Amino acid sequence: MVTWNVATAEPPDDITSLLHLNSQKKADLYVIGLQEVRAAPLKFVTDLAFGDSWSCLFMNTLTSLGYIKVSSVRMQGLLLLLFSKLEHVPFLRDIRTTYTRTGIYGYWGNKGGVSIRFSLYGHSVCFLNCHLAAHIHNSTERVEEFEHILNSQTFEGNTTLSVLDHKLVFWFGDLNFRIEDHGMHFIRNCINSKNFNLLWSKDQLTMMKKKIPRLQQFEEGPLDFQPTYKFDLNSNEYDSSGKKRKPAWCDRILWRINPKPPPENVDKEHHDDGDEDQKQLEDPLDEFPLSVIQDTYTSNMEYSVSDHKPVTGIFTLELRKMYKTPLVEVCAEGEWSADLDALVTYRTLEQFPSSAWDWIGLYKRLKDIKFWKQELEQKLQEIVQEIDLLLTIKNRVEKALGCCAEPLQATLDCLNERQSRVQIDLVYDDVEKELLKEKDVIEGVTALLRRILEQIVEQIRLNRSAKYFLEKDLRDKFQAQNIDDFCFLLSSTTATAEMQAGARQSPNEGVAVTPQEWETFSSVNIDKAEKERNNSASLRMLVENLLAQMTADVRKQHQATNSALILHIQETRSAKTRLEDQLNKLLAEIASQEQNLDALKVAVVDKEGPLSVAQTRLTARQQRPNMELCNDRAQSRLLAEVQQLTSTKSRLKESSAESEMELRALTKNQLLLEEEIQVKTNSLYIDEVICTQLLQSITIHDF
Known part of the structure; x- marks a missing residue:
């Protein structure tokens, strides 16, 4: 088994080391899972028609060694290939393939899983090649994607309906699990000193297996090889770019054996002296056991065309065969020659139930022009209908692209308008979050629609190309039929001298083709048209x-944005109402404080008259002569009155000053409250008037 993220690179010239072709013990099966095979729209369509460069490389390498390509499945950049020795091919049965997309909200196949299942000598086996979400913080998302793939992949036509129903499952690919916590310096020191075991405890997949029961069912060999990601291209040096990503074991191979439940009809009663019966009850016999031994689990540092290194796993399957005889034996009769028809006989070696999947192919030379003309006319009609249907889909996609422009512009306008919020209201709230999410959804849909439109345009071109060759072949057939009909009606009495002279010229004598070439030409045109029609129909269904x-x-996200906006408007209006209530209370308190300050000022003025009279009296009495200047009772009372009035006046001034300070503080709070109310008013106008009108003007039409 090989897993390799090839990072859209072209394959190397030689894969002998990758496939261990120089090993003395030759493999019975090869399972190759690739990720990020280049899948640009035009390249992907070309690969579908002519085969991708990676598949061709493995085909050319392995078929020359006696291996047969049993099956393959591709989903954009994900590719899974199965090769087998010829001797095992009759015993690989019930072969099915499927795939699951998980990229761009499940629309795009850059991430996901492809699988091949089959029966190997009666044992159900499934190979699942995955490319999961990237980045170190997405370990939970990777597990969710894996579980989604397991839950969504089903196989028809056999008893193993899902992946985990199989007796043996191999899960492998660029699983993208990283190494947590450890710093770059520690990780690189462990790699350089080959102390890989110091990193195992922080490997995300190892950590997740301790928490997720479904992951605990899968086994994996020890990671006794260098982390396979991320390398500089064409080198064995880890990432030296500005991002300096930490090395990690992203590329993995795991397996799971489905335990066989004990038979329901085991007799629980047994004799005391029956040791074998007792053993059967304690350990129910599996009539056809299967076990897995991992011989090798390593990376290959020789290949550097990608930022990943390939990972290879060599396994030994020990099993008891449920059948050892092929269903059918085919024999060639006599000697075969390219100039003569060949005869093949067959006979069934085992009884098996008939099925709609059974077929026998009989081939013979077809020389009748009318037959091929009818075939071409039928195929031409089908391809013309398919072109019309695809043009209709193209118009729908173009209309959908146009429909995305208005919601996207409204969302962008809302985001720009909400930048006009000020102070505390200029915050990343739920409305902002939903608007940004709506922007991402619409932009993602727009990008996907553009890619789909490119594929549709390319498929229309291929359909028209097939239509052109059908029409050209049909015109030639029509002309040939007219000539043959004319020749059929000719006789010795109808042929003129001019005709006979023309016949003697034989202008096309040197360019005639053989009947086999004549048949092949029309067959290729029909096959090409049928292939393009099938591809077109699949594309239409996908679109x-x-x-x-x-x-x-888009509709769901738009509703979520509207709900968040309505809730935020209610919260803002409620906050504004509370601020206005606080302002009204504050204004009442300011009015009360102003009245109190005025009363204090009046009281101070009222004290100044009596104080002036007392001070004047005291000054006048200081002018008394000689012995008359005595501290009599009147003098004592005047002094006490002056002190009392002076003290009272001072206290009144202090109270007045304190009242003025409180009034200034209240006035400042008034200004702050009025400013906050203005902020809320501005935010309400933006959300309730501008954004609401913008979002309500959007109608999400069915694409």
């Missing part, structure tokens, strides 16, 4: 599903 899902996602 139909994507359009429905994208409409639902």
